[in-house]
Amino acid sequence: MNLINLILIPAIPLAVFLVLGIFSHKIKPAVSGVVGVAGLATSTLLSFYTAWQYFFVLGKLDGVYQTFVEKITWMQFTESLHIDMGVLIDPISVMMLIVVSTISLMVHIYSRGYMKGDDGYTRFFAYLSLFTFSMYGLVLATNLFQIYIFWELVGVSSFLLIGYYYTKTSAIAAAKKAFIVTRFADFGFLIGIFIIGFYTNTFDFQTLNDPQGPAILTWASSSFMGLSVITWALILIFMGGAGKSAMFPLHIWLPDAMEGPTPVSALIHAATMVVAGVYLVARLFPMFYMVEDGFALNIVAYVGAFSALFAAIIAITQTDIKRVLAFSTMSQLGYMMMSLGVSGFDGHEGVGYMASMFHLFTHAMFKALLFLGAGSVIHAVHSNYLKDMGGLRKYMPVTNITFLIAALAIAGVPPLAGFWSKDEILVAAYENSQFLYGIGVFVAGLTAFYMFRIYFGIFWGKEIDYKHAPHESPFSMTLPLIILAILSIGAGFIPFSEFVTADRAGFTAHINLELAAIAIVAGLLGIVLAWIFYKKENDLAFRFSNAFGRFYTWTSHKFYFDEIYLFIARRIFFQSVAAPIAKFDKKIVDGTMEGIGNQTVVVSNKIKGMQSGKVQDYAFGFISGVVILVLVFIYIWTN
Secondary structure, three states: OOHHHHHHHHHHHHHHHHHHHHOOOOOOHHHHHHHHHHHHHHHHHHHHHHHHHHHHHHOEEOOEEOOEEEEEEEEEOOOOOEEEEEEEEOHHHHHHHHHHHHHHHHHHHHHHHHOOOOOOHHHHHHHHHHHHHHHHHHHHOOEHHHHHHHHHHHHHHHHHHHOOOOOOHHHHHHHHHHHHHHHHHHHHHHHHHHHHHHHHOOOEHHHHHOOOOHHHHOHHHOEEOOEEHHHHHHHHHHHHHHHHOOOOOOOOHHHHHHHOOHHHHHHHHHHOHHHHHHHHHHHOHHHHHHHHHHHHHHHHHHHHHHHHHHHHHHHOOOOEHHHHHHHHHHHHHHHHHHHHHOOOOOHHHHHHHHHHHHHHHHHHHHHHHHHHHHHHHHHHHOOOEHHHOOOHHHOOHHHHHHHHHHHHHHOOOOOOHHHHHHHHHHHHHHHHOHHHHHHHHHHHHHHHHHHHHHHHHHHOOOOOOOOOOOOOOOHHHHHHHHHHHHHHHHHHHOOHHHOOOOOOOOOOOOOOHHHHHHHHHHHHHHHHHHHHHHOOOOOHHHHHHHHHOHHHHHHHOHHHHHHHHHHHHHHHHHHHHHHHHHHHHHHHHHHHHHHHHHHHHHHHHHHHHHOOOOHHHHHHHHHHHHHHHHHHHHHHHHO
8 A cells, every 4th residue: 555645644634734723814714715625635535546446456365355554663661562653454444534535525615605704714624624634543543542642632623623613602511511521431441441451462453353362362361350351441442432422321412512513513423523433343343252252242232222222212302403413323323333233253244343334334424414404404594493494495405305315315215325234234133133123123213203303394394484585505515415415325335245344355245125124114104204293284293292291301301311410510529529629628738738838927927027137136146146156065065
């Protein structure tokens, strides 16, 4: 592989960030937009060229895709334990390069129209470039410490973008919430890294994932509380991934992250940043699968399945369209985690791994399209809420059609992209666990229902007499919608199982017609119910919400998890833990030091007369001292 090209892919957005960031007050907004788009377009071309070279020219040897690594030693701890910096190319890193490049480029183009006239236009494009650089670094990382460095850079980038409207109180709170919640998760990730390094003497992905390597061969050598320490390390690493991918119970930051500009939601919280957790588990999949018979992988499966169901239920009751999409993202990420958790390793047994990566790929396209479509609607009506929308198909035909395509794709309607990847996930679940398969099918129906609930609510539903007639978004915003719509239709036809698999050998995937039919029926049933409830204005939704009573209230309030965490933070951490410590610090520690200082002042006040500034006083003191010393020495000599 061409090392120069690989280095240029992240280096270009880094250079754009530095230029736009340093000269943000000197560069005109129009110029900064062009610079941002041009930089990302160049990285995108290099990413696609790398993918072509890897998958069709250089990557395959004896039917198996190879791993290419270029690295240098950055920090040496022992002869065998060191931290490297470099690039790692294999099927999933190349796939992620395509995802990050494509979505980021679409967001950059879209933002030129969406952010037009904003006071921080240049700063916004600088932040976008920083985020893209961080994601490139994350997916190309060769070892756990390198990925952790860029993992944290992604967190910083998201903090800046979520809190972009820094004069808006809710945006500031959302940025801090996302940063703090993911820091708790990342603390577990870091401890897991330390444990892995201590017991295996390596952080390198190739060594860790080697079936004949120290991590996998010697996992049973040390144990703690009934599990091997390597299993505990993998669970802690998954904790970091669960925080970044908003898995239950570390999900509370994702809905609030919608406070950032809508292009940010599409870039970070739909297609790239939040899939970092899924990518992390996939990157260490051989360890998750082979250590202790996949104990940690079972946790991944059930956390993912519950998160998918939990988020889908909440999405049904939300009225802010961006929050509906946020919970939809959490639900789809749960699908991906569940798919990894039920996967085998060799050949078709690894269909879950392949399906997870396939869904990551297709979901990026139609979820980014949904967010950008939502941004187009918000740009037209200046509101996020369904109550302020209705009948917009007449005013916004391009947004209407592209949003419909994305909704059909995520609902799993054939032949759109979401059908193919979701079908493979359900096949993997069916072959492993009937219980998880049942959850998957139920979530598929819920997904179709809540997506068409907002589609009909936005573009059909009630007719609203708008004060200012909405209009279609400018070409800079509709062009990315059209491109993503095409990708949402065609991405499913890629023979993904031939390129990205757990064992890298590839296999031919076949549709299970019976399971596919069940999934299609579940999706169509959800669409039909949404049609009945929301296509035309009626009171059915109101009557049903009243029928569910308290459960509906709990669901609409997201099961009060924000309130629970706030109670824990305030009553337990702040009042029961922090307050006594603060009191001890103030009364004992500060009090002791202040007491010493006060006594010093008292003593100094009493003796300050000795420094009167009068020569005769100093002469008297000097003579008195001499006399006293003479008397002391005479006494000592005579005795």
